[in-house]
Amino acid sequence: MDTKRLIIVAVGGQGNLLASKVLGEAALLSGVSVRMSEIHGMAQRGGVVESAIVFGDAQSSIISDGEADMLVGFEPAETLRAMNRCNVNTKVITSLSPVPPFTAAIGRGVYPEIENIVSLIRERTPSLVAFDAMKLAKEAGNPMTLNIVLVGALVQSNVLPLTRETVEEAITLRTKKGFVDMNIKAFNLGFDAAQGVAL
Amino acid sequence: MHKLLSDKIGEEIMLLGNEAIARGAIEAGVAFATTYPGTPSSELSLNLFQISKETDLYFEYSTNEKVAMEVAAAAANSGLRTMCIMKHVGLNVAADPLMTLAYIGVKGGMVILTADDPSMFSSQNEQDNRYYAKLAGLPMLEPSSVSEAKEMTIAAFELSEALQEPVILRTTTRINHSSAFVKTGEIKTRNTKGFFKKDQMSYVTVPAVSRKLHVKLLANLKKAAEMSESSIHNFVVSANSSTCNANKLGIICNGVSYLYASDAVKDLGIEDRTKILRIGFSNPMPANLIKSFAKDCQKILVIEEGEPFMEEAVKAFAQEASIFVPISGKNGEEVAPPCISSSSEQTEGCLLPSEQEPLFSRLYEFDPAMVRRKIASFFGIEDTYTHLKPVDTKGIPDIPQRPPNLCSGCSHRATFYEVKKASQGMDVIFPSDIGCYTLGFLPPLSMGDFVICMGGSVSTSCGFSKATDHKVVSFIGDSTFFHSGITGLVNAVFNNHNFTLVILDNGITAMTGHQPNPGVDMTQMNFEGYKPISIEKLVRAIGVEHITVIKPFKVRKSIEAIKEALAFKGVSVIISQEPCTLFAKSIKILKPRPFHITAKCVDHRDCINQIACPSFYIENGRVKIDADTCVGCAVCAQICPDNAILPLKQ
Numbered sequence: 001m002d003t004k005r006l007i008i009v010a011v012g013g014q015g016n017l018l019a020s021k022v023l024g025e026a027a028l029l030s031g032v033s034v035r036m037s038e039i040h041g042m043a044q045r046g047g048v049v050e051s052a053i054v055f056g057d058a059q060s061s062i063i064s065d066g067e068a069d070m071l072v073g074f075e076p077a078e079t080l081r082a083m084n085r086c087n088v089n090t091k092v093i094t095s096l097s098p099v100p101p102f103t104a105a106i107g108r109g110v111y112p113e114i115e116n117i118v119s120l121i122r123e124r125t126p127s128l129v130a131f132d133a134m135k136l137a138k139e140a141g142n143p144m145t146l147n148i149v150l151v152g153a154l155v156q157s158n159v160l161p162l163t164r165e166t167v168e169e170a171i172t173l174r175t176k177k178g179f180v181d182m183n184i185k186a187f188n189l190g191f192d193a194a195q196g197v198a199l
Numbered sequence: 200m201h202k203l204l205s206d207k208i209g210e211e212i213m214l215l216g217n218e219a220i221a222r223g224a225i226e227a228g229v230a231f232a233t234t235y236p237g238t239p240s241s242e243l244s245l246n247l248f249q250i251s252k253e254t255d256l257y258f259e260y261s262t263n264e265k266v267a268m269e270v271a272a273a274a275a276n277s278g279l280r281t282m283c284i285m286k287h288v289g290l291n292v293a294a295d296p297l298m299t300l301a302y303i304g305v306k307g308g309m310v311i312l313t314a315d316d317p318s319m320f321s322s323q324n325e326q327d328n329r330y331y332a333k334l335a336g337l338p339m340l341e342p343s344s345v346s347e348a349k350e351m352t353i354a355a356f357e358l359s360e361a362l363q364e365p366v367i368l369r370t371t372t373r374i375n376h377s378s379a380f381v382k383t384g385e386i387k388t389r390n391t392k393g394f395f396k397k398d399q400m401s402y403v404t405v406p407a408v409s410r411k412l413h414v415k416l417l418a419n420l421k422k423a424a425e426m427s428e429s430s431i432h433n434f435v436v437s438a439n440s441s442t443c444n445a446n447k448l449g450i451i452c453n454g455v456s457y458l459y460a461s462d463a464v465k466d467l468g469i470e471d472r473t474k475i476l477r478i479g480f481s482n483p484m485p486a487n488l489i490k491s492f493a494k495d496c497q498k499i500l501v502i503e504e505g506e507p508f509m510e511e512a513v514k515a516f517a518q519e520a521s522i523f524v525p526i527s528g529k530n531g532e533e534v535a536p537p538c539i540s541s542s543s544e545q546t547e548g549c550l551l552p553s554e555q556e557p558l559f560s561r562l563y564e565f566d567p568a569m570v571r572r573k574i575a576s577f578f579g580i581e582d583t584y585t586h587l588k589p590v591d592t593k594g595i596p597d598i599p600q601r602p603p604n605l606c607s608g609c610s611h612r613a614t615f616y617e618v619k620k621a622s623q624g625m626d627v628i629f630p631s632d633i634g635c636y637t638l639g640f641l642p643p644l645s646m647g648d649f650v651i652c653m654g655g656s657v658s659t660s661c662g663f664s665k666a667t668d669h670k671v672v673s674f675i676g677d678s679t680f681f682h683s684g685i686t687g688l689v690n691a692v693f694n695n696h697n698f699t700l701v702i703l704d705n706g707i708t709a710m711t712g713h714q715p716n717p718g719v720d721m722t723q724m725n726f727e728g729y730k731p732i733s734i735e736k737l738v739r740a741i742g743v744e745h746i747t748v749i750k751p752f753k754v755r756k757s758i759e760a761i762k763e764a765l766a767f768k769g770v771s772v773i774i775s776q777e778p779c780t781l782f783a784k785s786i787k788i789l790k791p792r793p794f795h796i797t798a799k800c801v802d803h804r805d806c807i808n809q810i811a812c813p814s815f816y817i818e819n820g821r822v823k824i825d826a827d828t829c830v831g832c833a834v835c836a837q838i839c840p841d842n843a844i845l846p847l848k849q
């Protein structure tokens with residue numbers, strides 16, 4: 001099958017490692033080969049965490065600049081920062097709830113306006129799905145489900161060779177027992193939201 | 200049951216590279232494992248630690264890598280399958296026992312895992328540890344993928360037993376921190392009871408013995424070279440391997456470069472013209488295999504991250520076999536092109552490489568597109584890979600950086616602030632060390648002027664205090680102090696140096712993910728059978744005359760105590776005791792009690808400008824505290840001159 005390359009960017013603590021695990025499990029269930037790579041050395045100290053997930057036949061587990069088919073950002077400024085990973089065909093999904101870095105708080109740099117982030121991404125890429133994933137995560141019952149909300153939006157985009165059902169199954173297998181219902185709710189909220197705001 | 204202990208065979212489980220190696224060790228029946236934690240190898244040790252709590256596997260977090268290597272050496276020479284795990288720079292610390300252990304060899308299989316870190320994602324350098332295998336004369340294996348990492352770990356134990364020598368298993372960050380599905384194999388039963396058969400003429404390395412042992416080592420190395428020739432880890436991939444092999448474009452590669460090269464050859468559509476030699480058994484290199492591979496190649500490109508370890512060997516083999524095809528790899532930007540010299544006489548007879556494009560660099564890690572580009576340019580192939588135009592990043596405004604930072608309520612932040620206040624007006628050099636607290640060098644704290652290696656803070660303080668007229672105040676964490684700070688402190692006392700050492704004792708090895716160290720009270724984590732060592736008693740026993748213990752969350756009191764220590768002439772030690780906030784939260788001995796900024800705030804922003812806790816943020820031009828992340832250390836409240844910061848709930 002065609003190789004599909006996905007990059008997820010997030011801030012330490014937003015749970016993108018769990019999101020990658022769910023997607024990996026779903027790939028196994030679908031018989032799609034998958035490799036992932038994470039840079040999470042200083043994740044717990046508030047740095048950026050990036051996961052690269054490669055579906056299909058390629059052997060590499062990392063993704064070069066400009067070669068992502070899909071970019072999912074858990075934080076709007078981080079999505080914008082990752083524009084160098086995109087090409088003119090890359091689809092982008094981003095949450096719009098900001099987590100400003102402390103450098104902005106201490107006056108070293110200005111956090112860009114959200115509307116500005118959205119238009120900078122939209123000008124450069126063919127398809128942007130942007131919504132407040134935090135709001136939906138809270139609606140699902142816990143801010144920690146932000147990652148699964150975004151997985152929902154990702155599956156709706158249909159770029160990956162994964163069906164809605166297999167990803168739901170993977171969520172059931174991969175997330176903590178007591179949180180499965182909440183995560184499924186988060187997944188569906190993300191899926192529906194992406195349907196509503198997709199361009 | 201730990202997920203790596205599953206006895207189902209043929210099950211596919213998603214594993215991190217480090218977990219795959221741990222599973223490989225378990226399948227091989229590893230009985231004894233030692234480590235000093237270090238990213239990118241940390242999860243490997245963590246998994247073995249957890250497994251040791253459920254099985255009869257012996258595992259220990261040793262004081263440092265040298266200790267870990269020596270403990271493991273004894274176990275392996277008592278016949279146990281043994282693993283010793285460390286990051287690349289850790290092998291520098293363990294190099295002393297390594298060199299002579301190679302002479303002695305082992306009885307039970309011993310695998311030394313060294314995790315290199317090209318690009319320095321979490322390290323102070325990107326040294327290429329393949330040279331350690333060469334230096335020590337030990338066999339080395341290098342996997343290219345996560346699933347191969349598991350298989351190679353098992354093979355490494357077998358190889359070690361076959362040769363009776365330790366085997367170096369060398370990974371890079373992209374192996375340790377990649378995940379893929381791995382098929383489980385059968386778990387061999389562990390033999391945990393060792394027996395040491397005395398034999399002084401084999402084990403006591405006085406010169407007369409070592410002279411004989413060196414002969415034995417070289418004989419083993421020769422045997423290893425033969426094994427390397429026919430090893431399954433060194434293989435050729437070629438589209439039509441039997442027919443018409445001549446005139447091919449040759450690629451020799453190792454590790455993750457093999458994956459990138461395979462993808463590139465496919466993407467460039469040159470599979471039928473290319474053959475790839477993947478080297479996984481990389482010391483000793485398979486000389487004959489390389490010669491026969493090279494002889495019908497048109498041109499050879501060597502693709503390896505780090506130093507030109509293979510490239511130099513390949514060139515030497517080609518010379519021996521009178522093969523004169525162009526061989527290249529690292530003529531990257533940072534290396535001056537060969538044969539550029541002033542006199543024409545010197546350049547005569549020297550073949551200039553035909554390709555002028557810069558090839559690979561010794562710097563940083565590679566990526567698939569880079570490898571594809573360089574393959575295309577070296578072989579003069581049109582890069583037909585469908586290039587999608589990268590988006591134009593011009594016009595995107597600067598986004599504020601998100602560097603890693605000390606956590607909200609981290610005790611190090613408080614100590615740094617207090618030392619800064621106490622030393623105001625003094626001309627101070629602040630040597631620092633390796634740990635979370637290295638981040639104290641960031642503004643606004645800006646504490647940290649010189650960092651080289653584990654334990655270096657103490658010994659460099661000795662040097663700075665003698666060589667300059669500056670006051671010297673250095674920082675070291677508890678784990679790093681045990682690792683290699685103690686010897687520096689002994690040196691300082693004996694040689695009568697003059698500086699203040701601040702031991703940031705947060706009761707855990709925080710940076711690498713909260714591992715134990717000899718100062719840790721293990722009962723907090725419900726582990727029995729350990730005996731913690733008191734840093735204060737140790738420092739006193741060394742003979743330090745001025746010792747102060749501070750509780751850094753008591754700001755004013757701490758500043759006064761630090762001032763006193765700084766005024767002492769000679770070696771003074773400040774022990775700043777407060778548990779790592781992140782760890783305390785995770786084991787639930789800390790219940791966050793968030794603070795908030797009240798209407799009394801007059802917006803002079805002392806809190807932000809002086810300590811910059813990441814819980815602060817600005818909203819509508821006013822400072823706020825994020826109640827979700829604030830742990831209530833109360834440090835900001837104590838430094839606010841207007842007492843505007845108070846607990847959220849009284």
Ligand code: SF4
Binds near residue numbers: 045605611636710780
């Ligand atoms: S992990 Fe612990 S020591 Fe490290 S920055 Fe966080 S609170 Fe500080």
Ligand code: SF4
Binds near residue numbers: 794814834835836
């Ligand atoms: S009390 Fe102040 S310094 Fe401490 S964690 Fe909260 S905001 Fe940060």
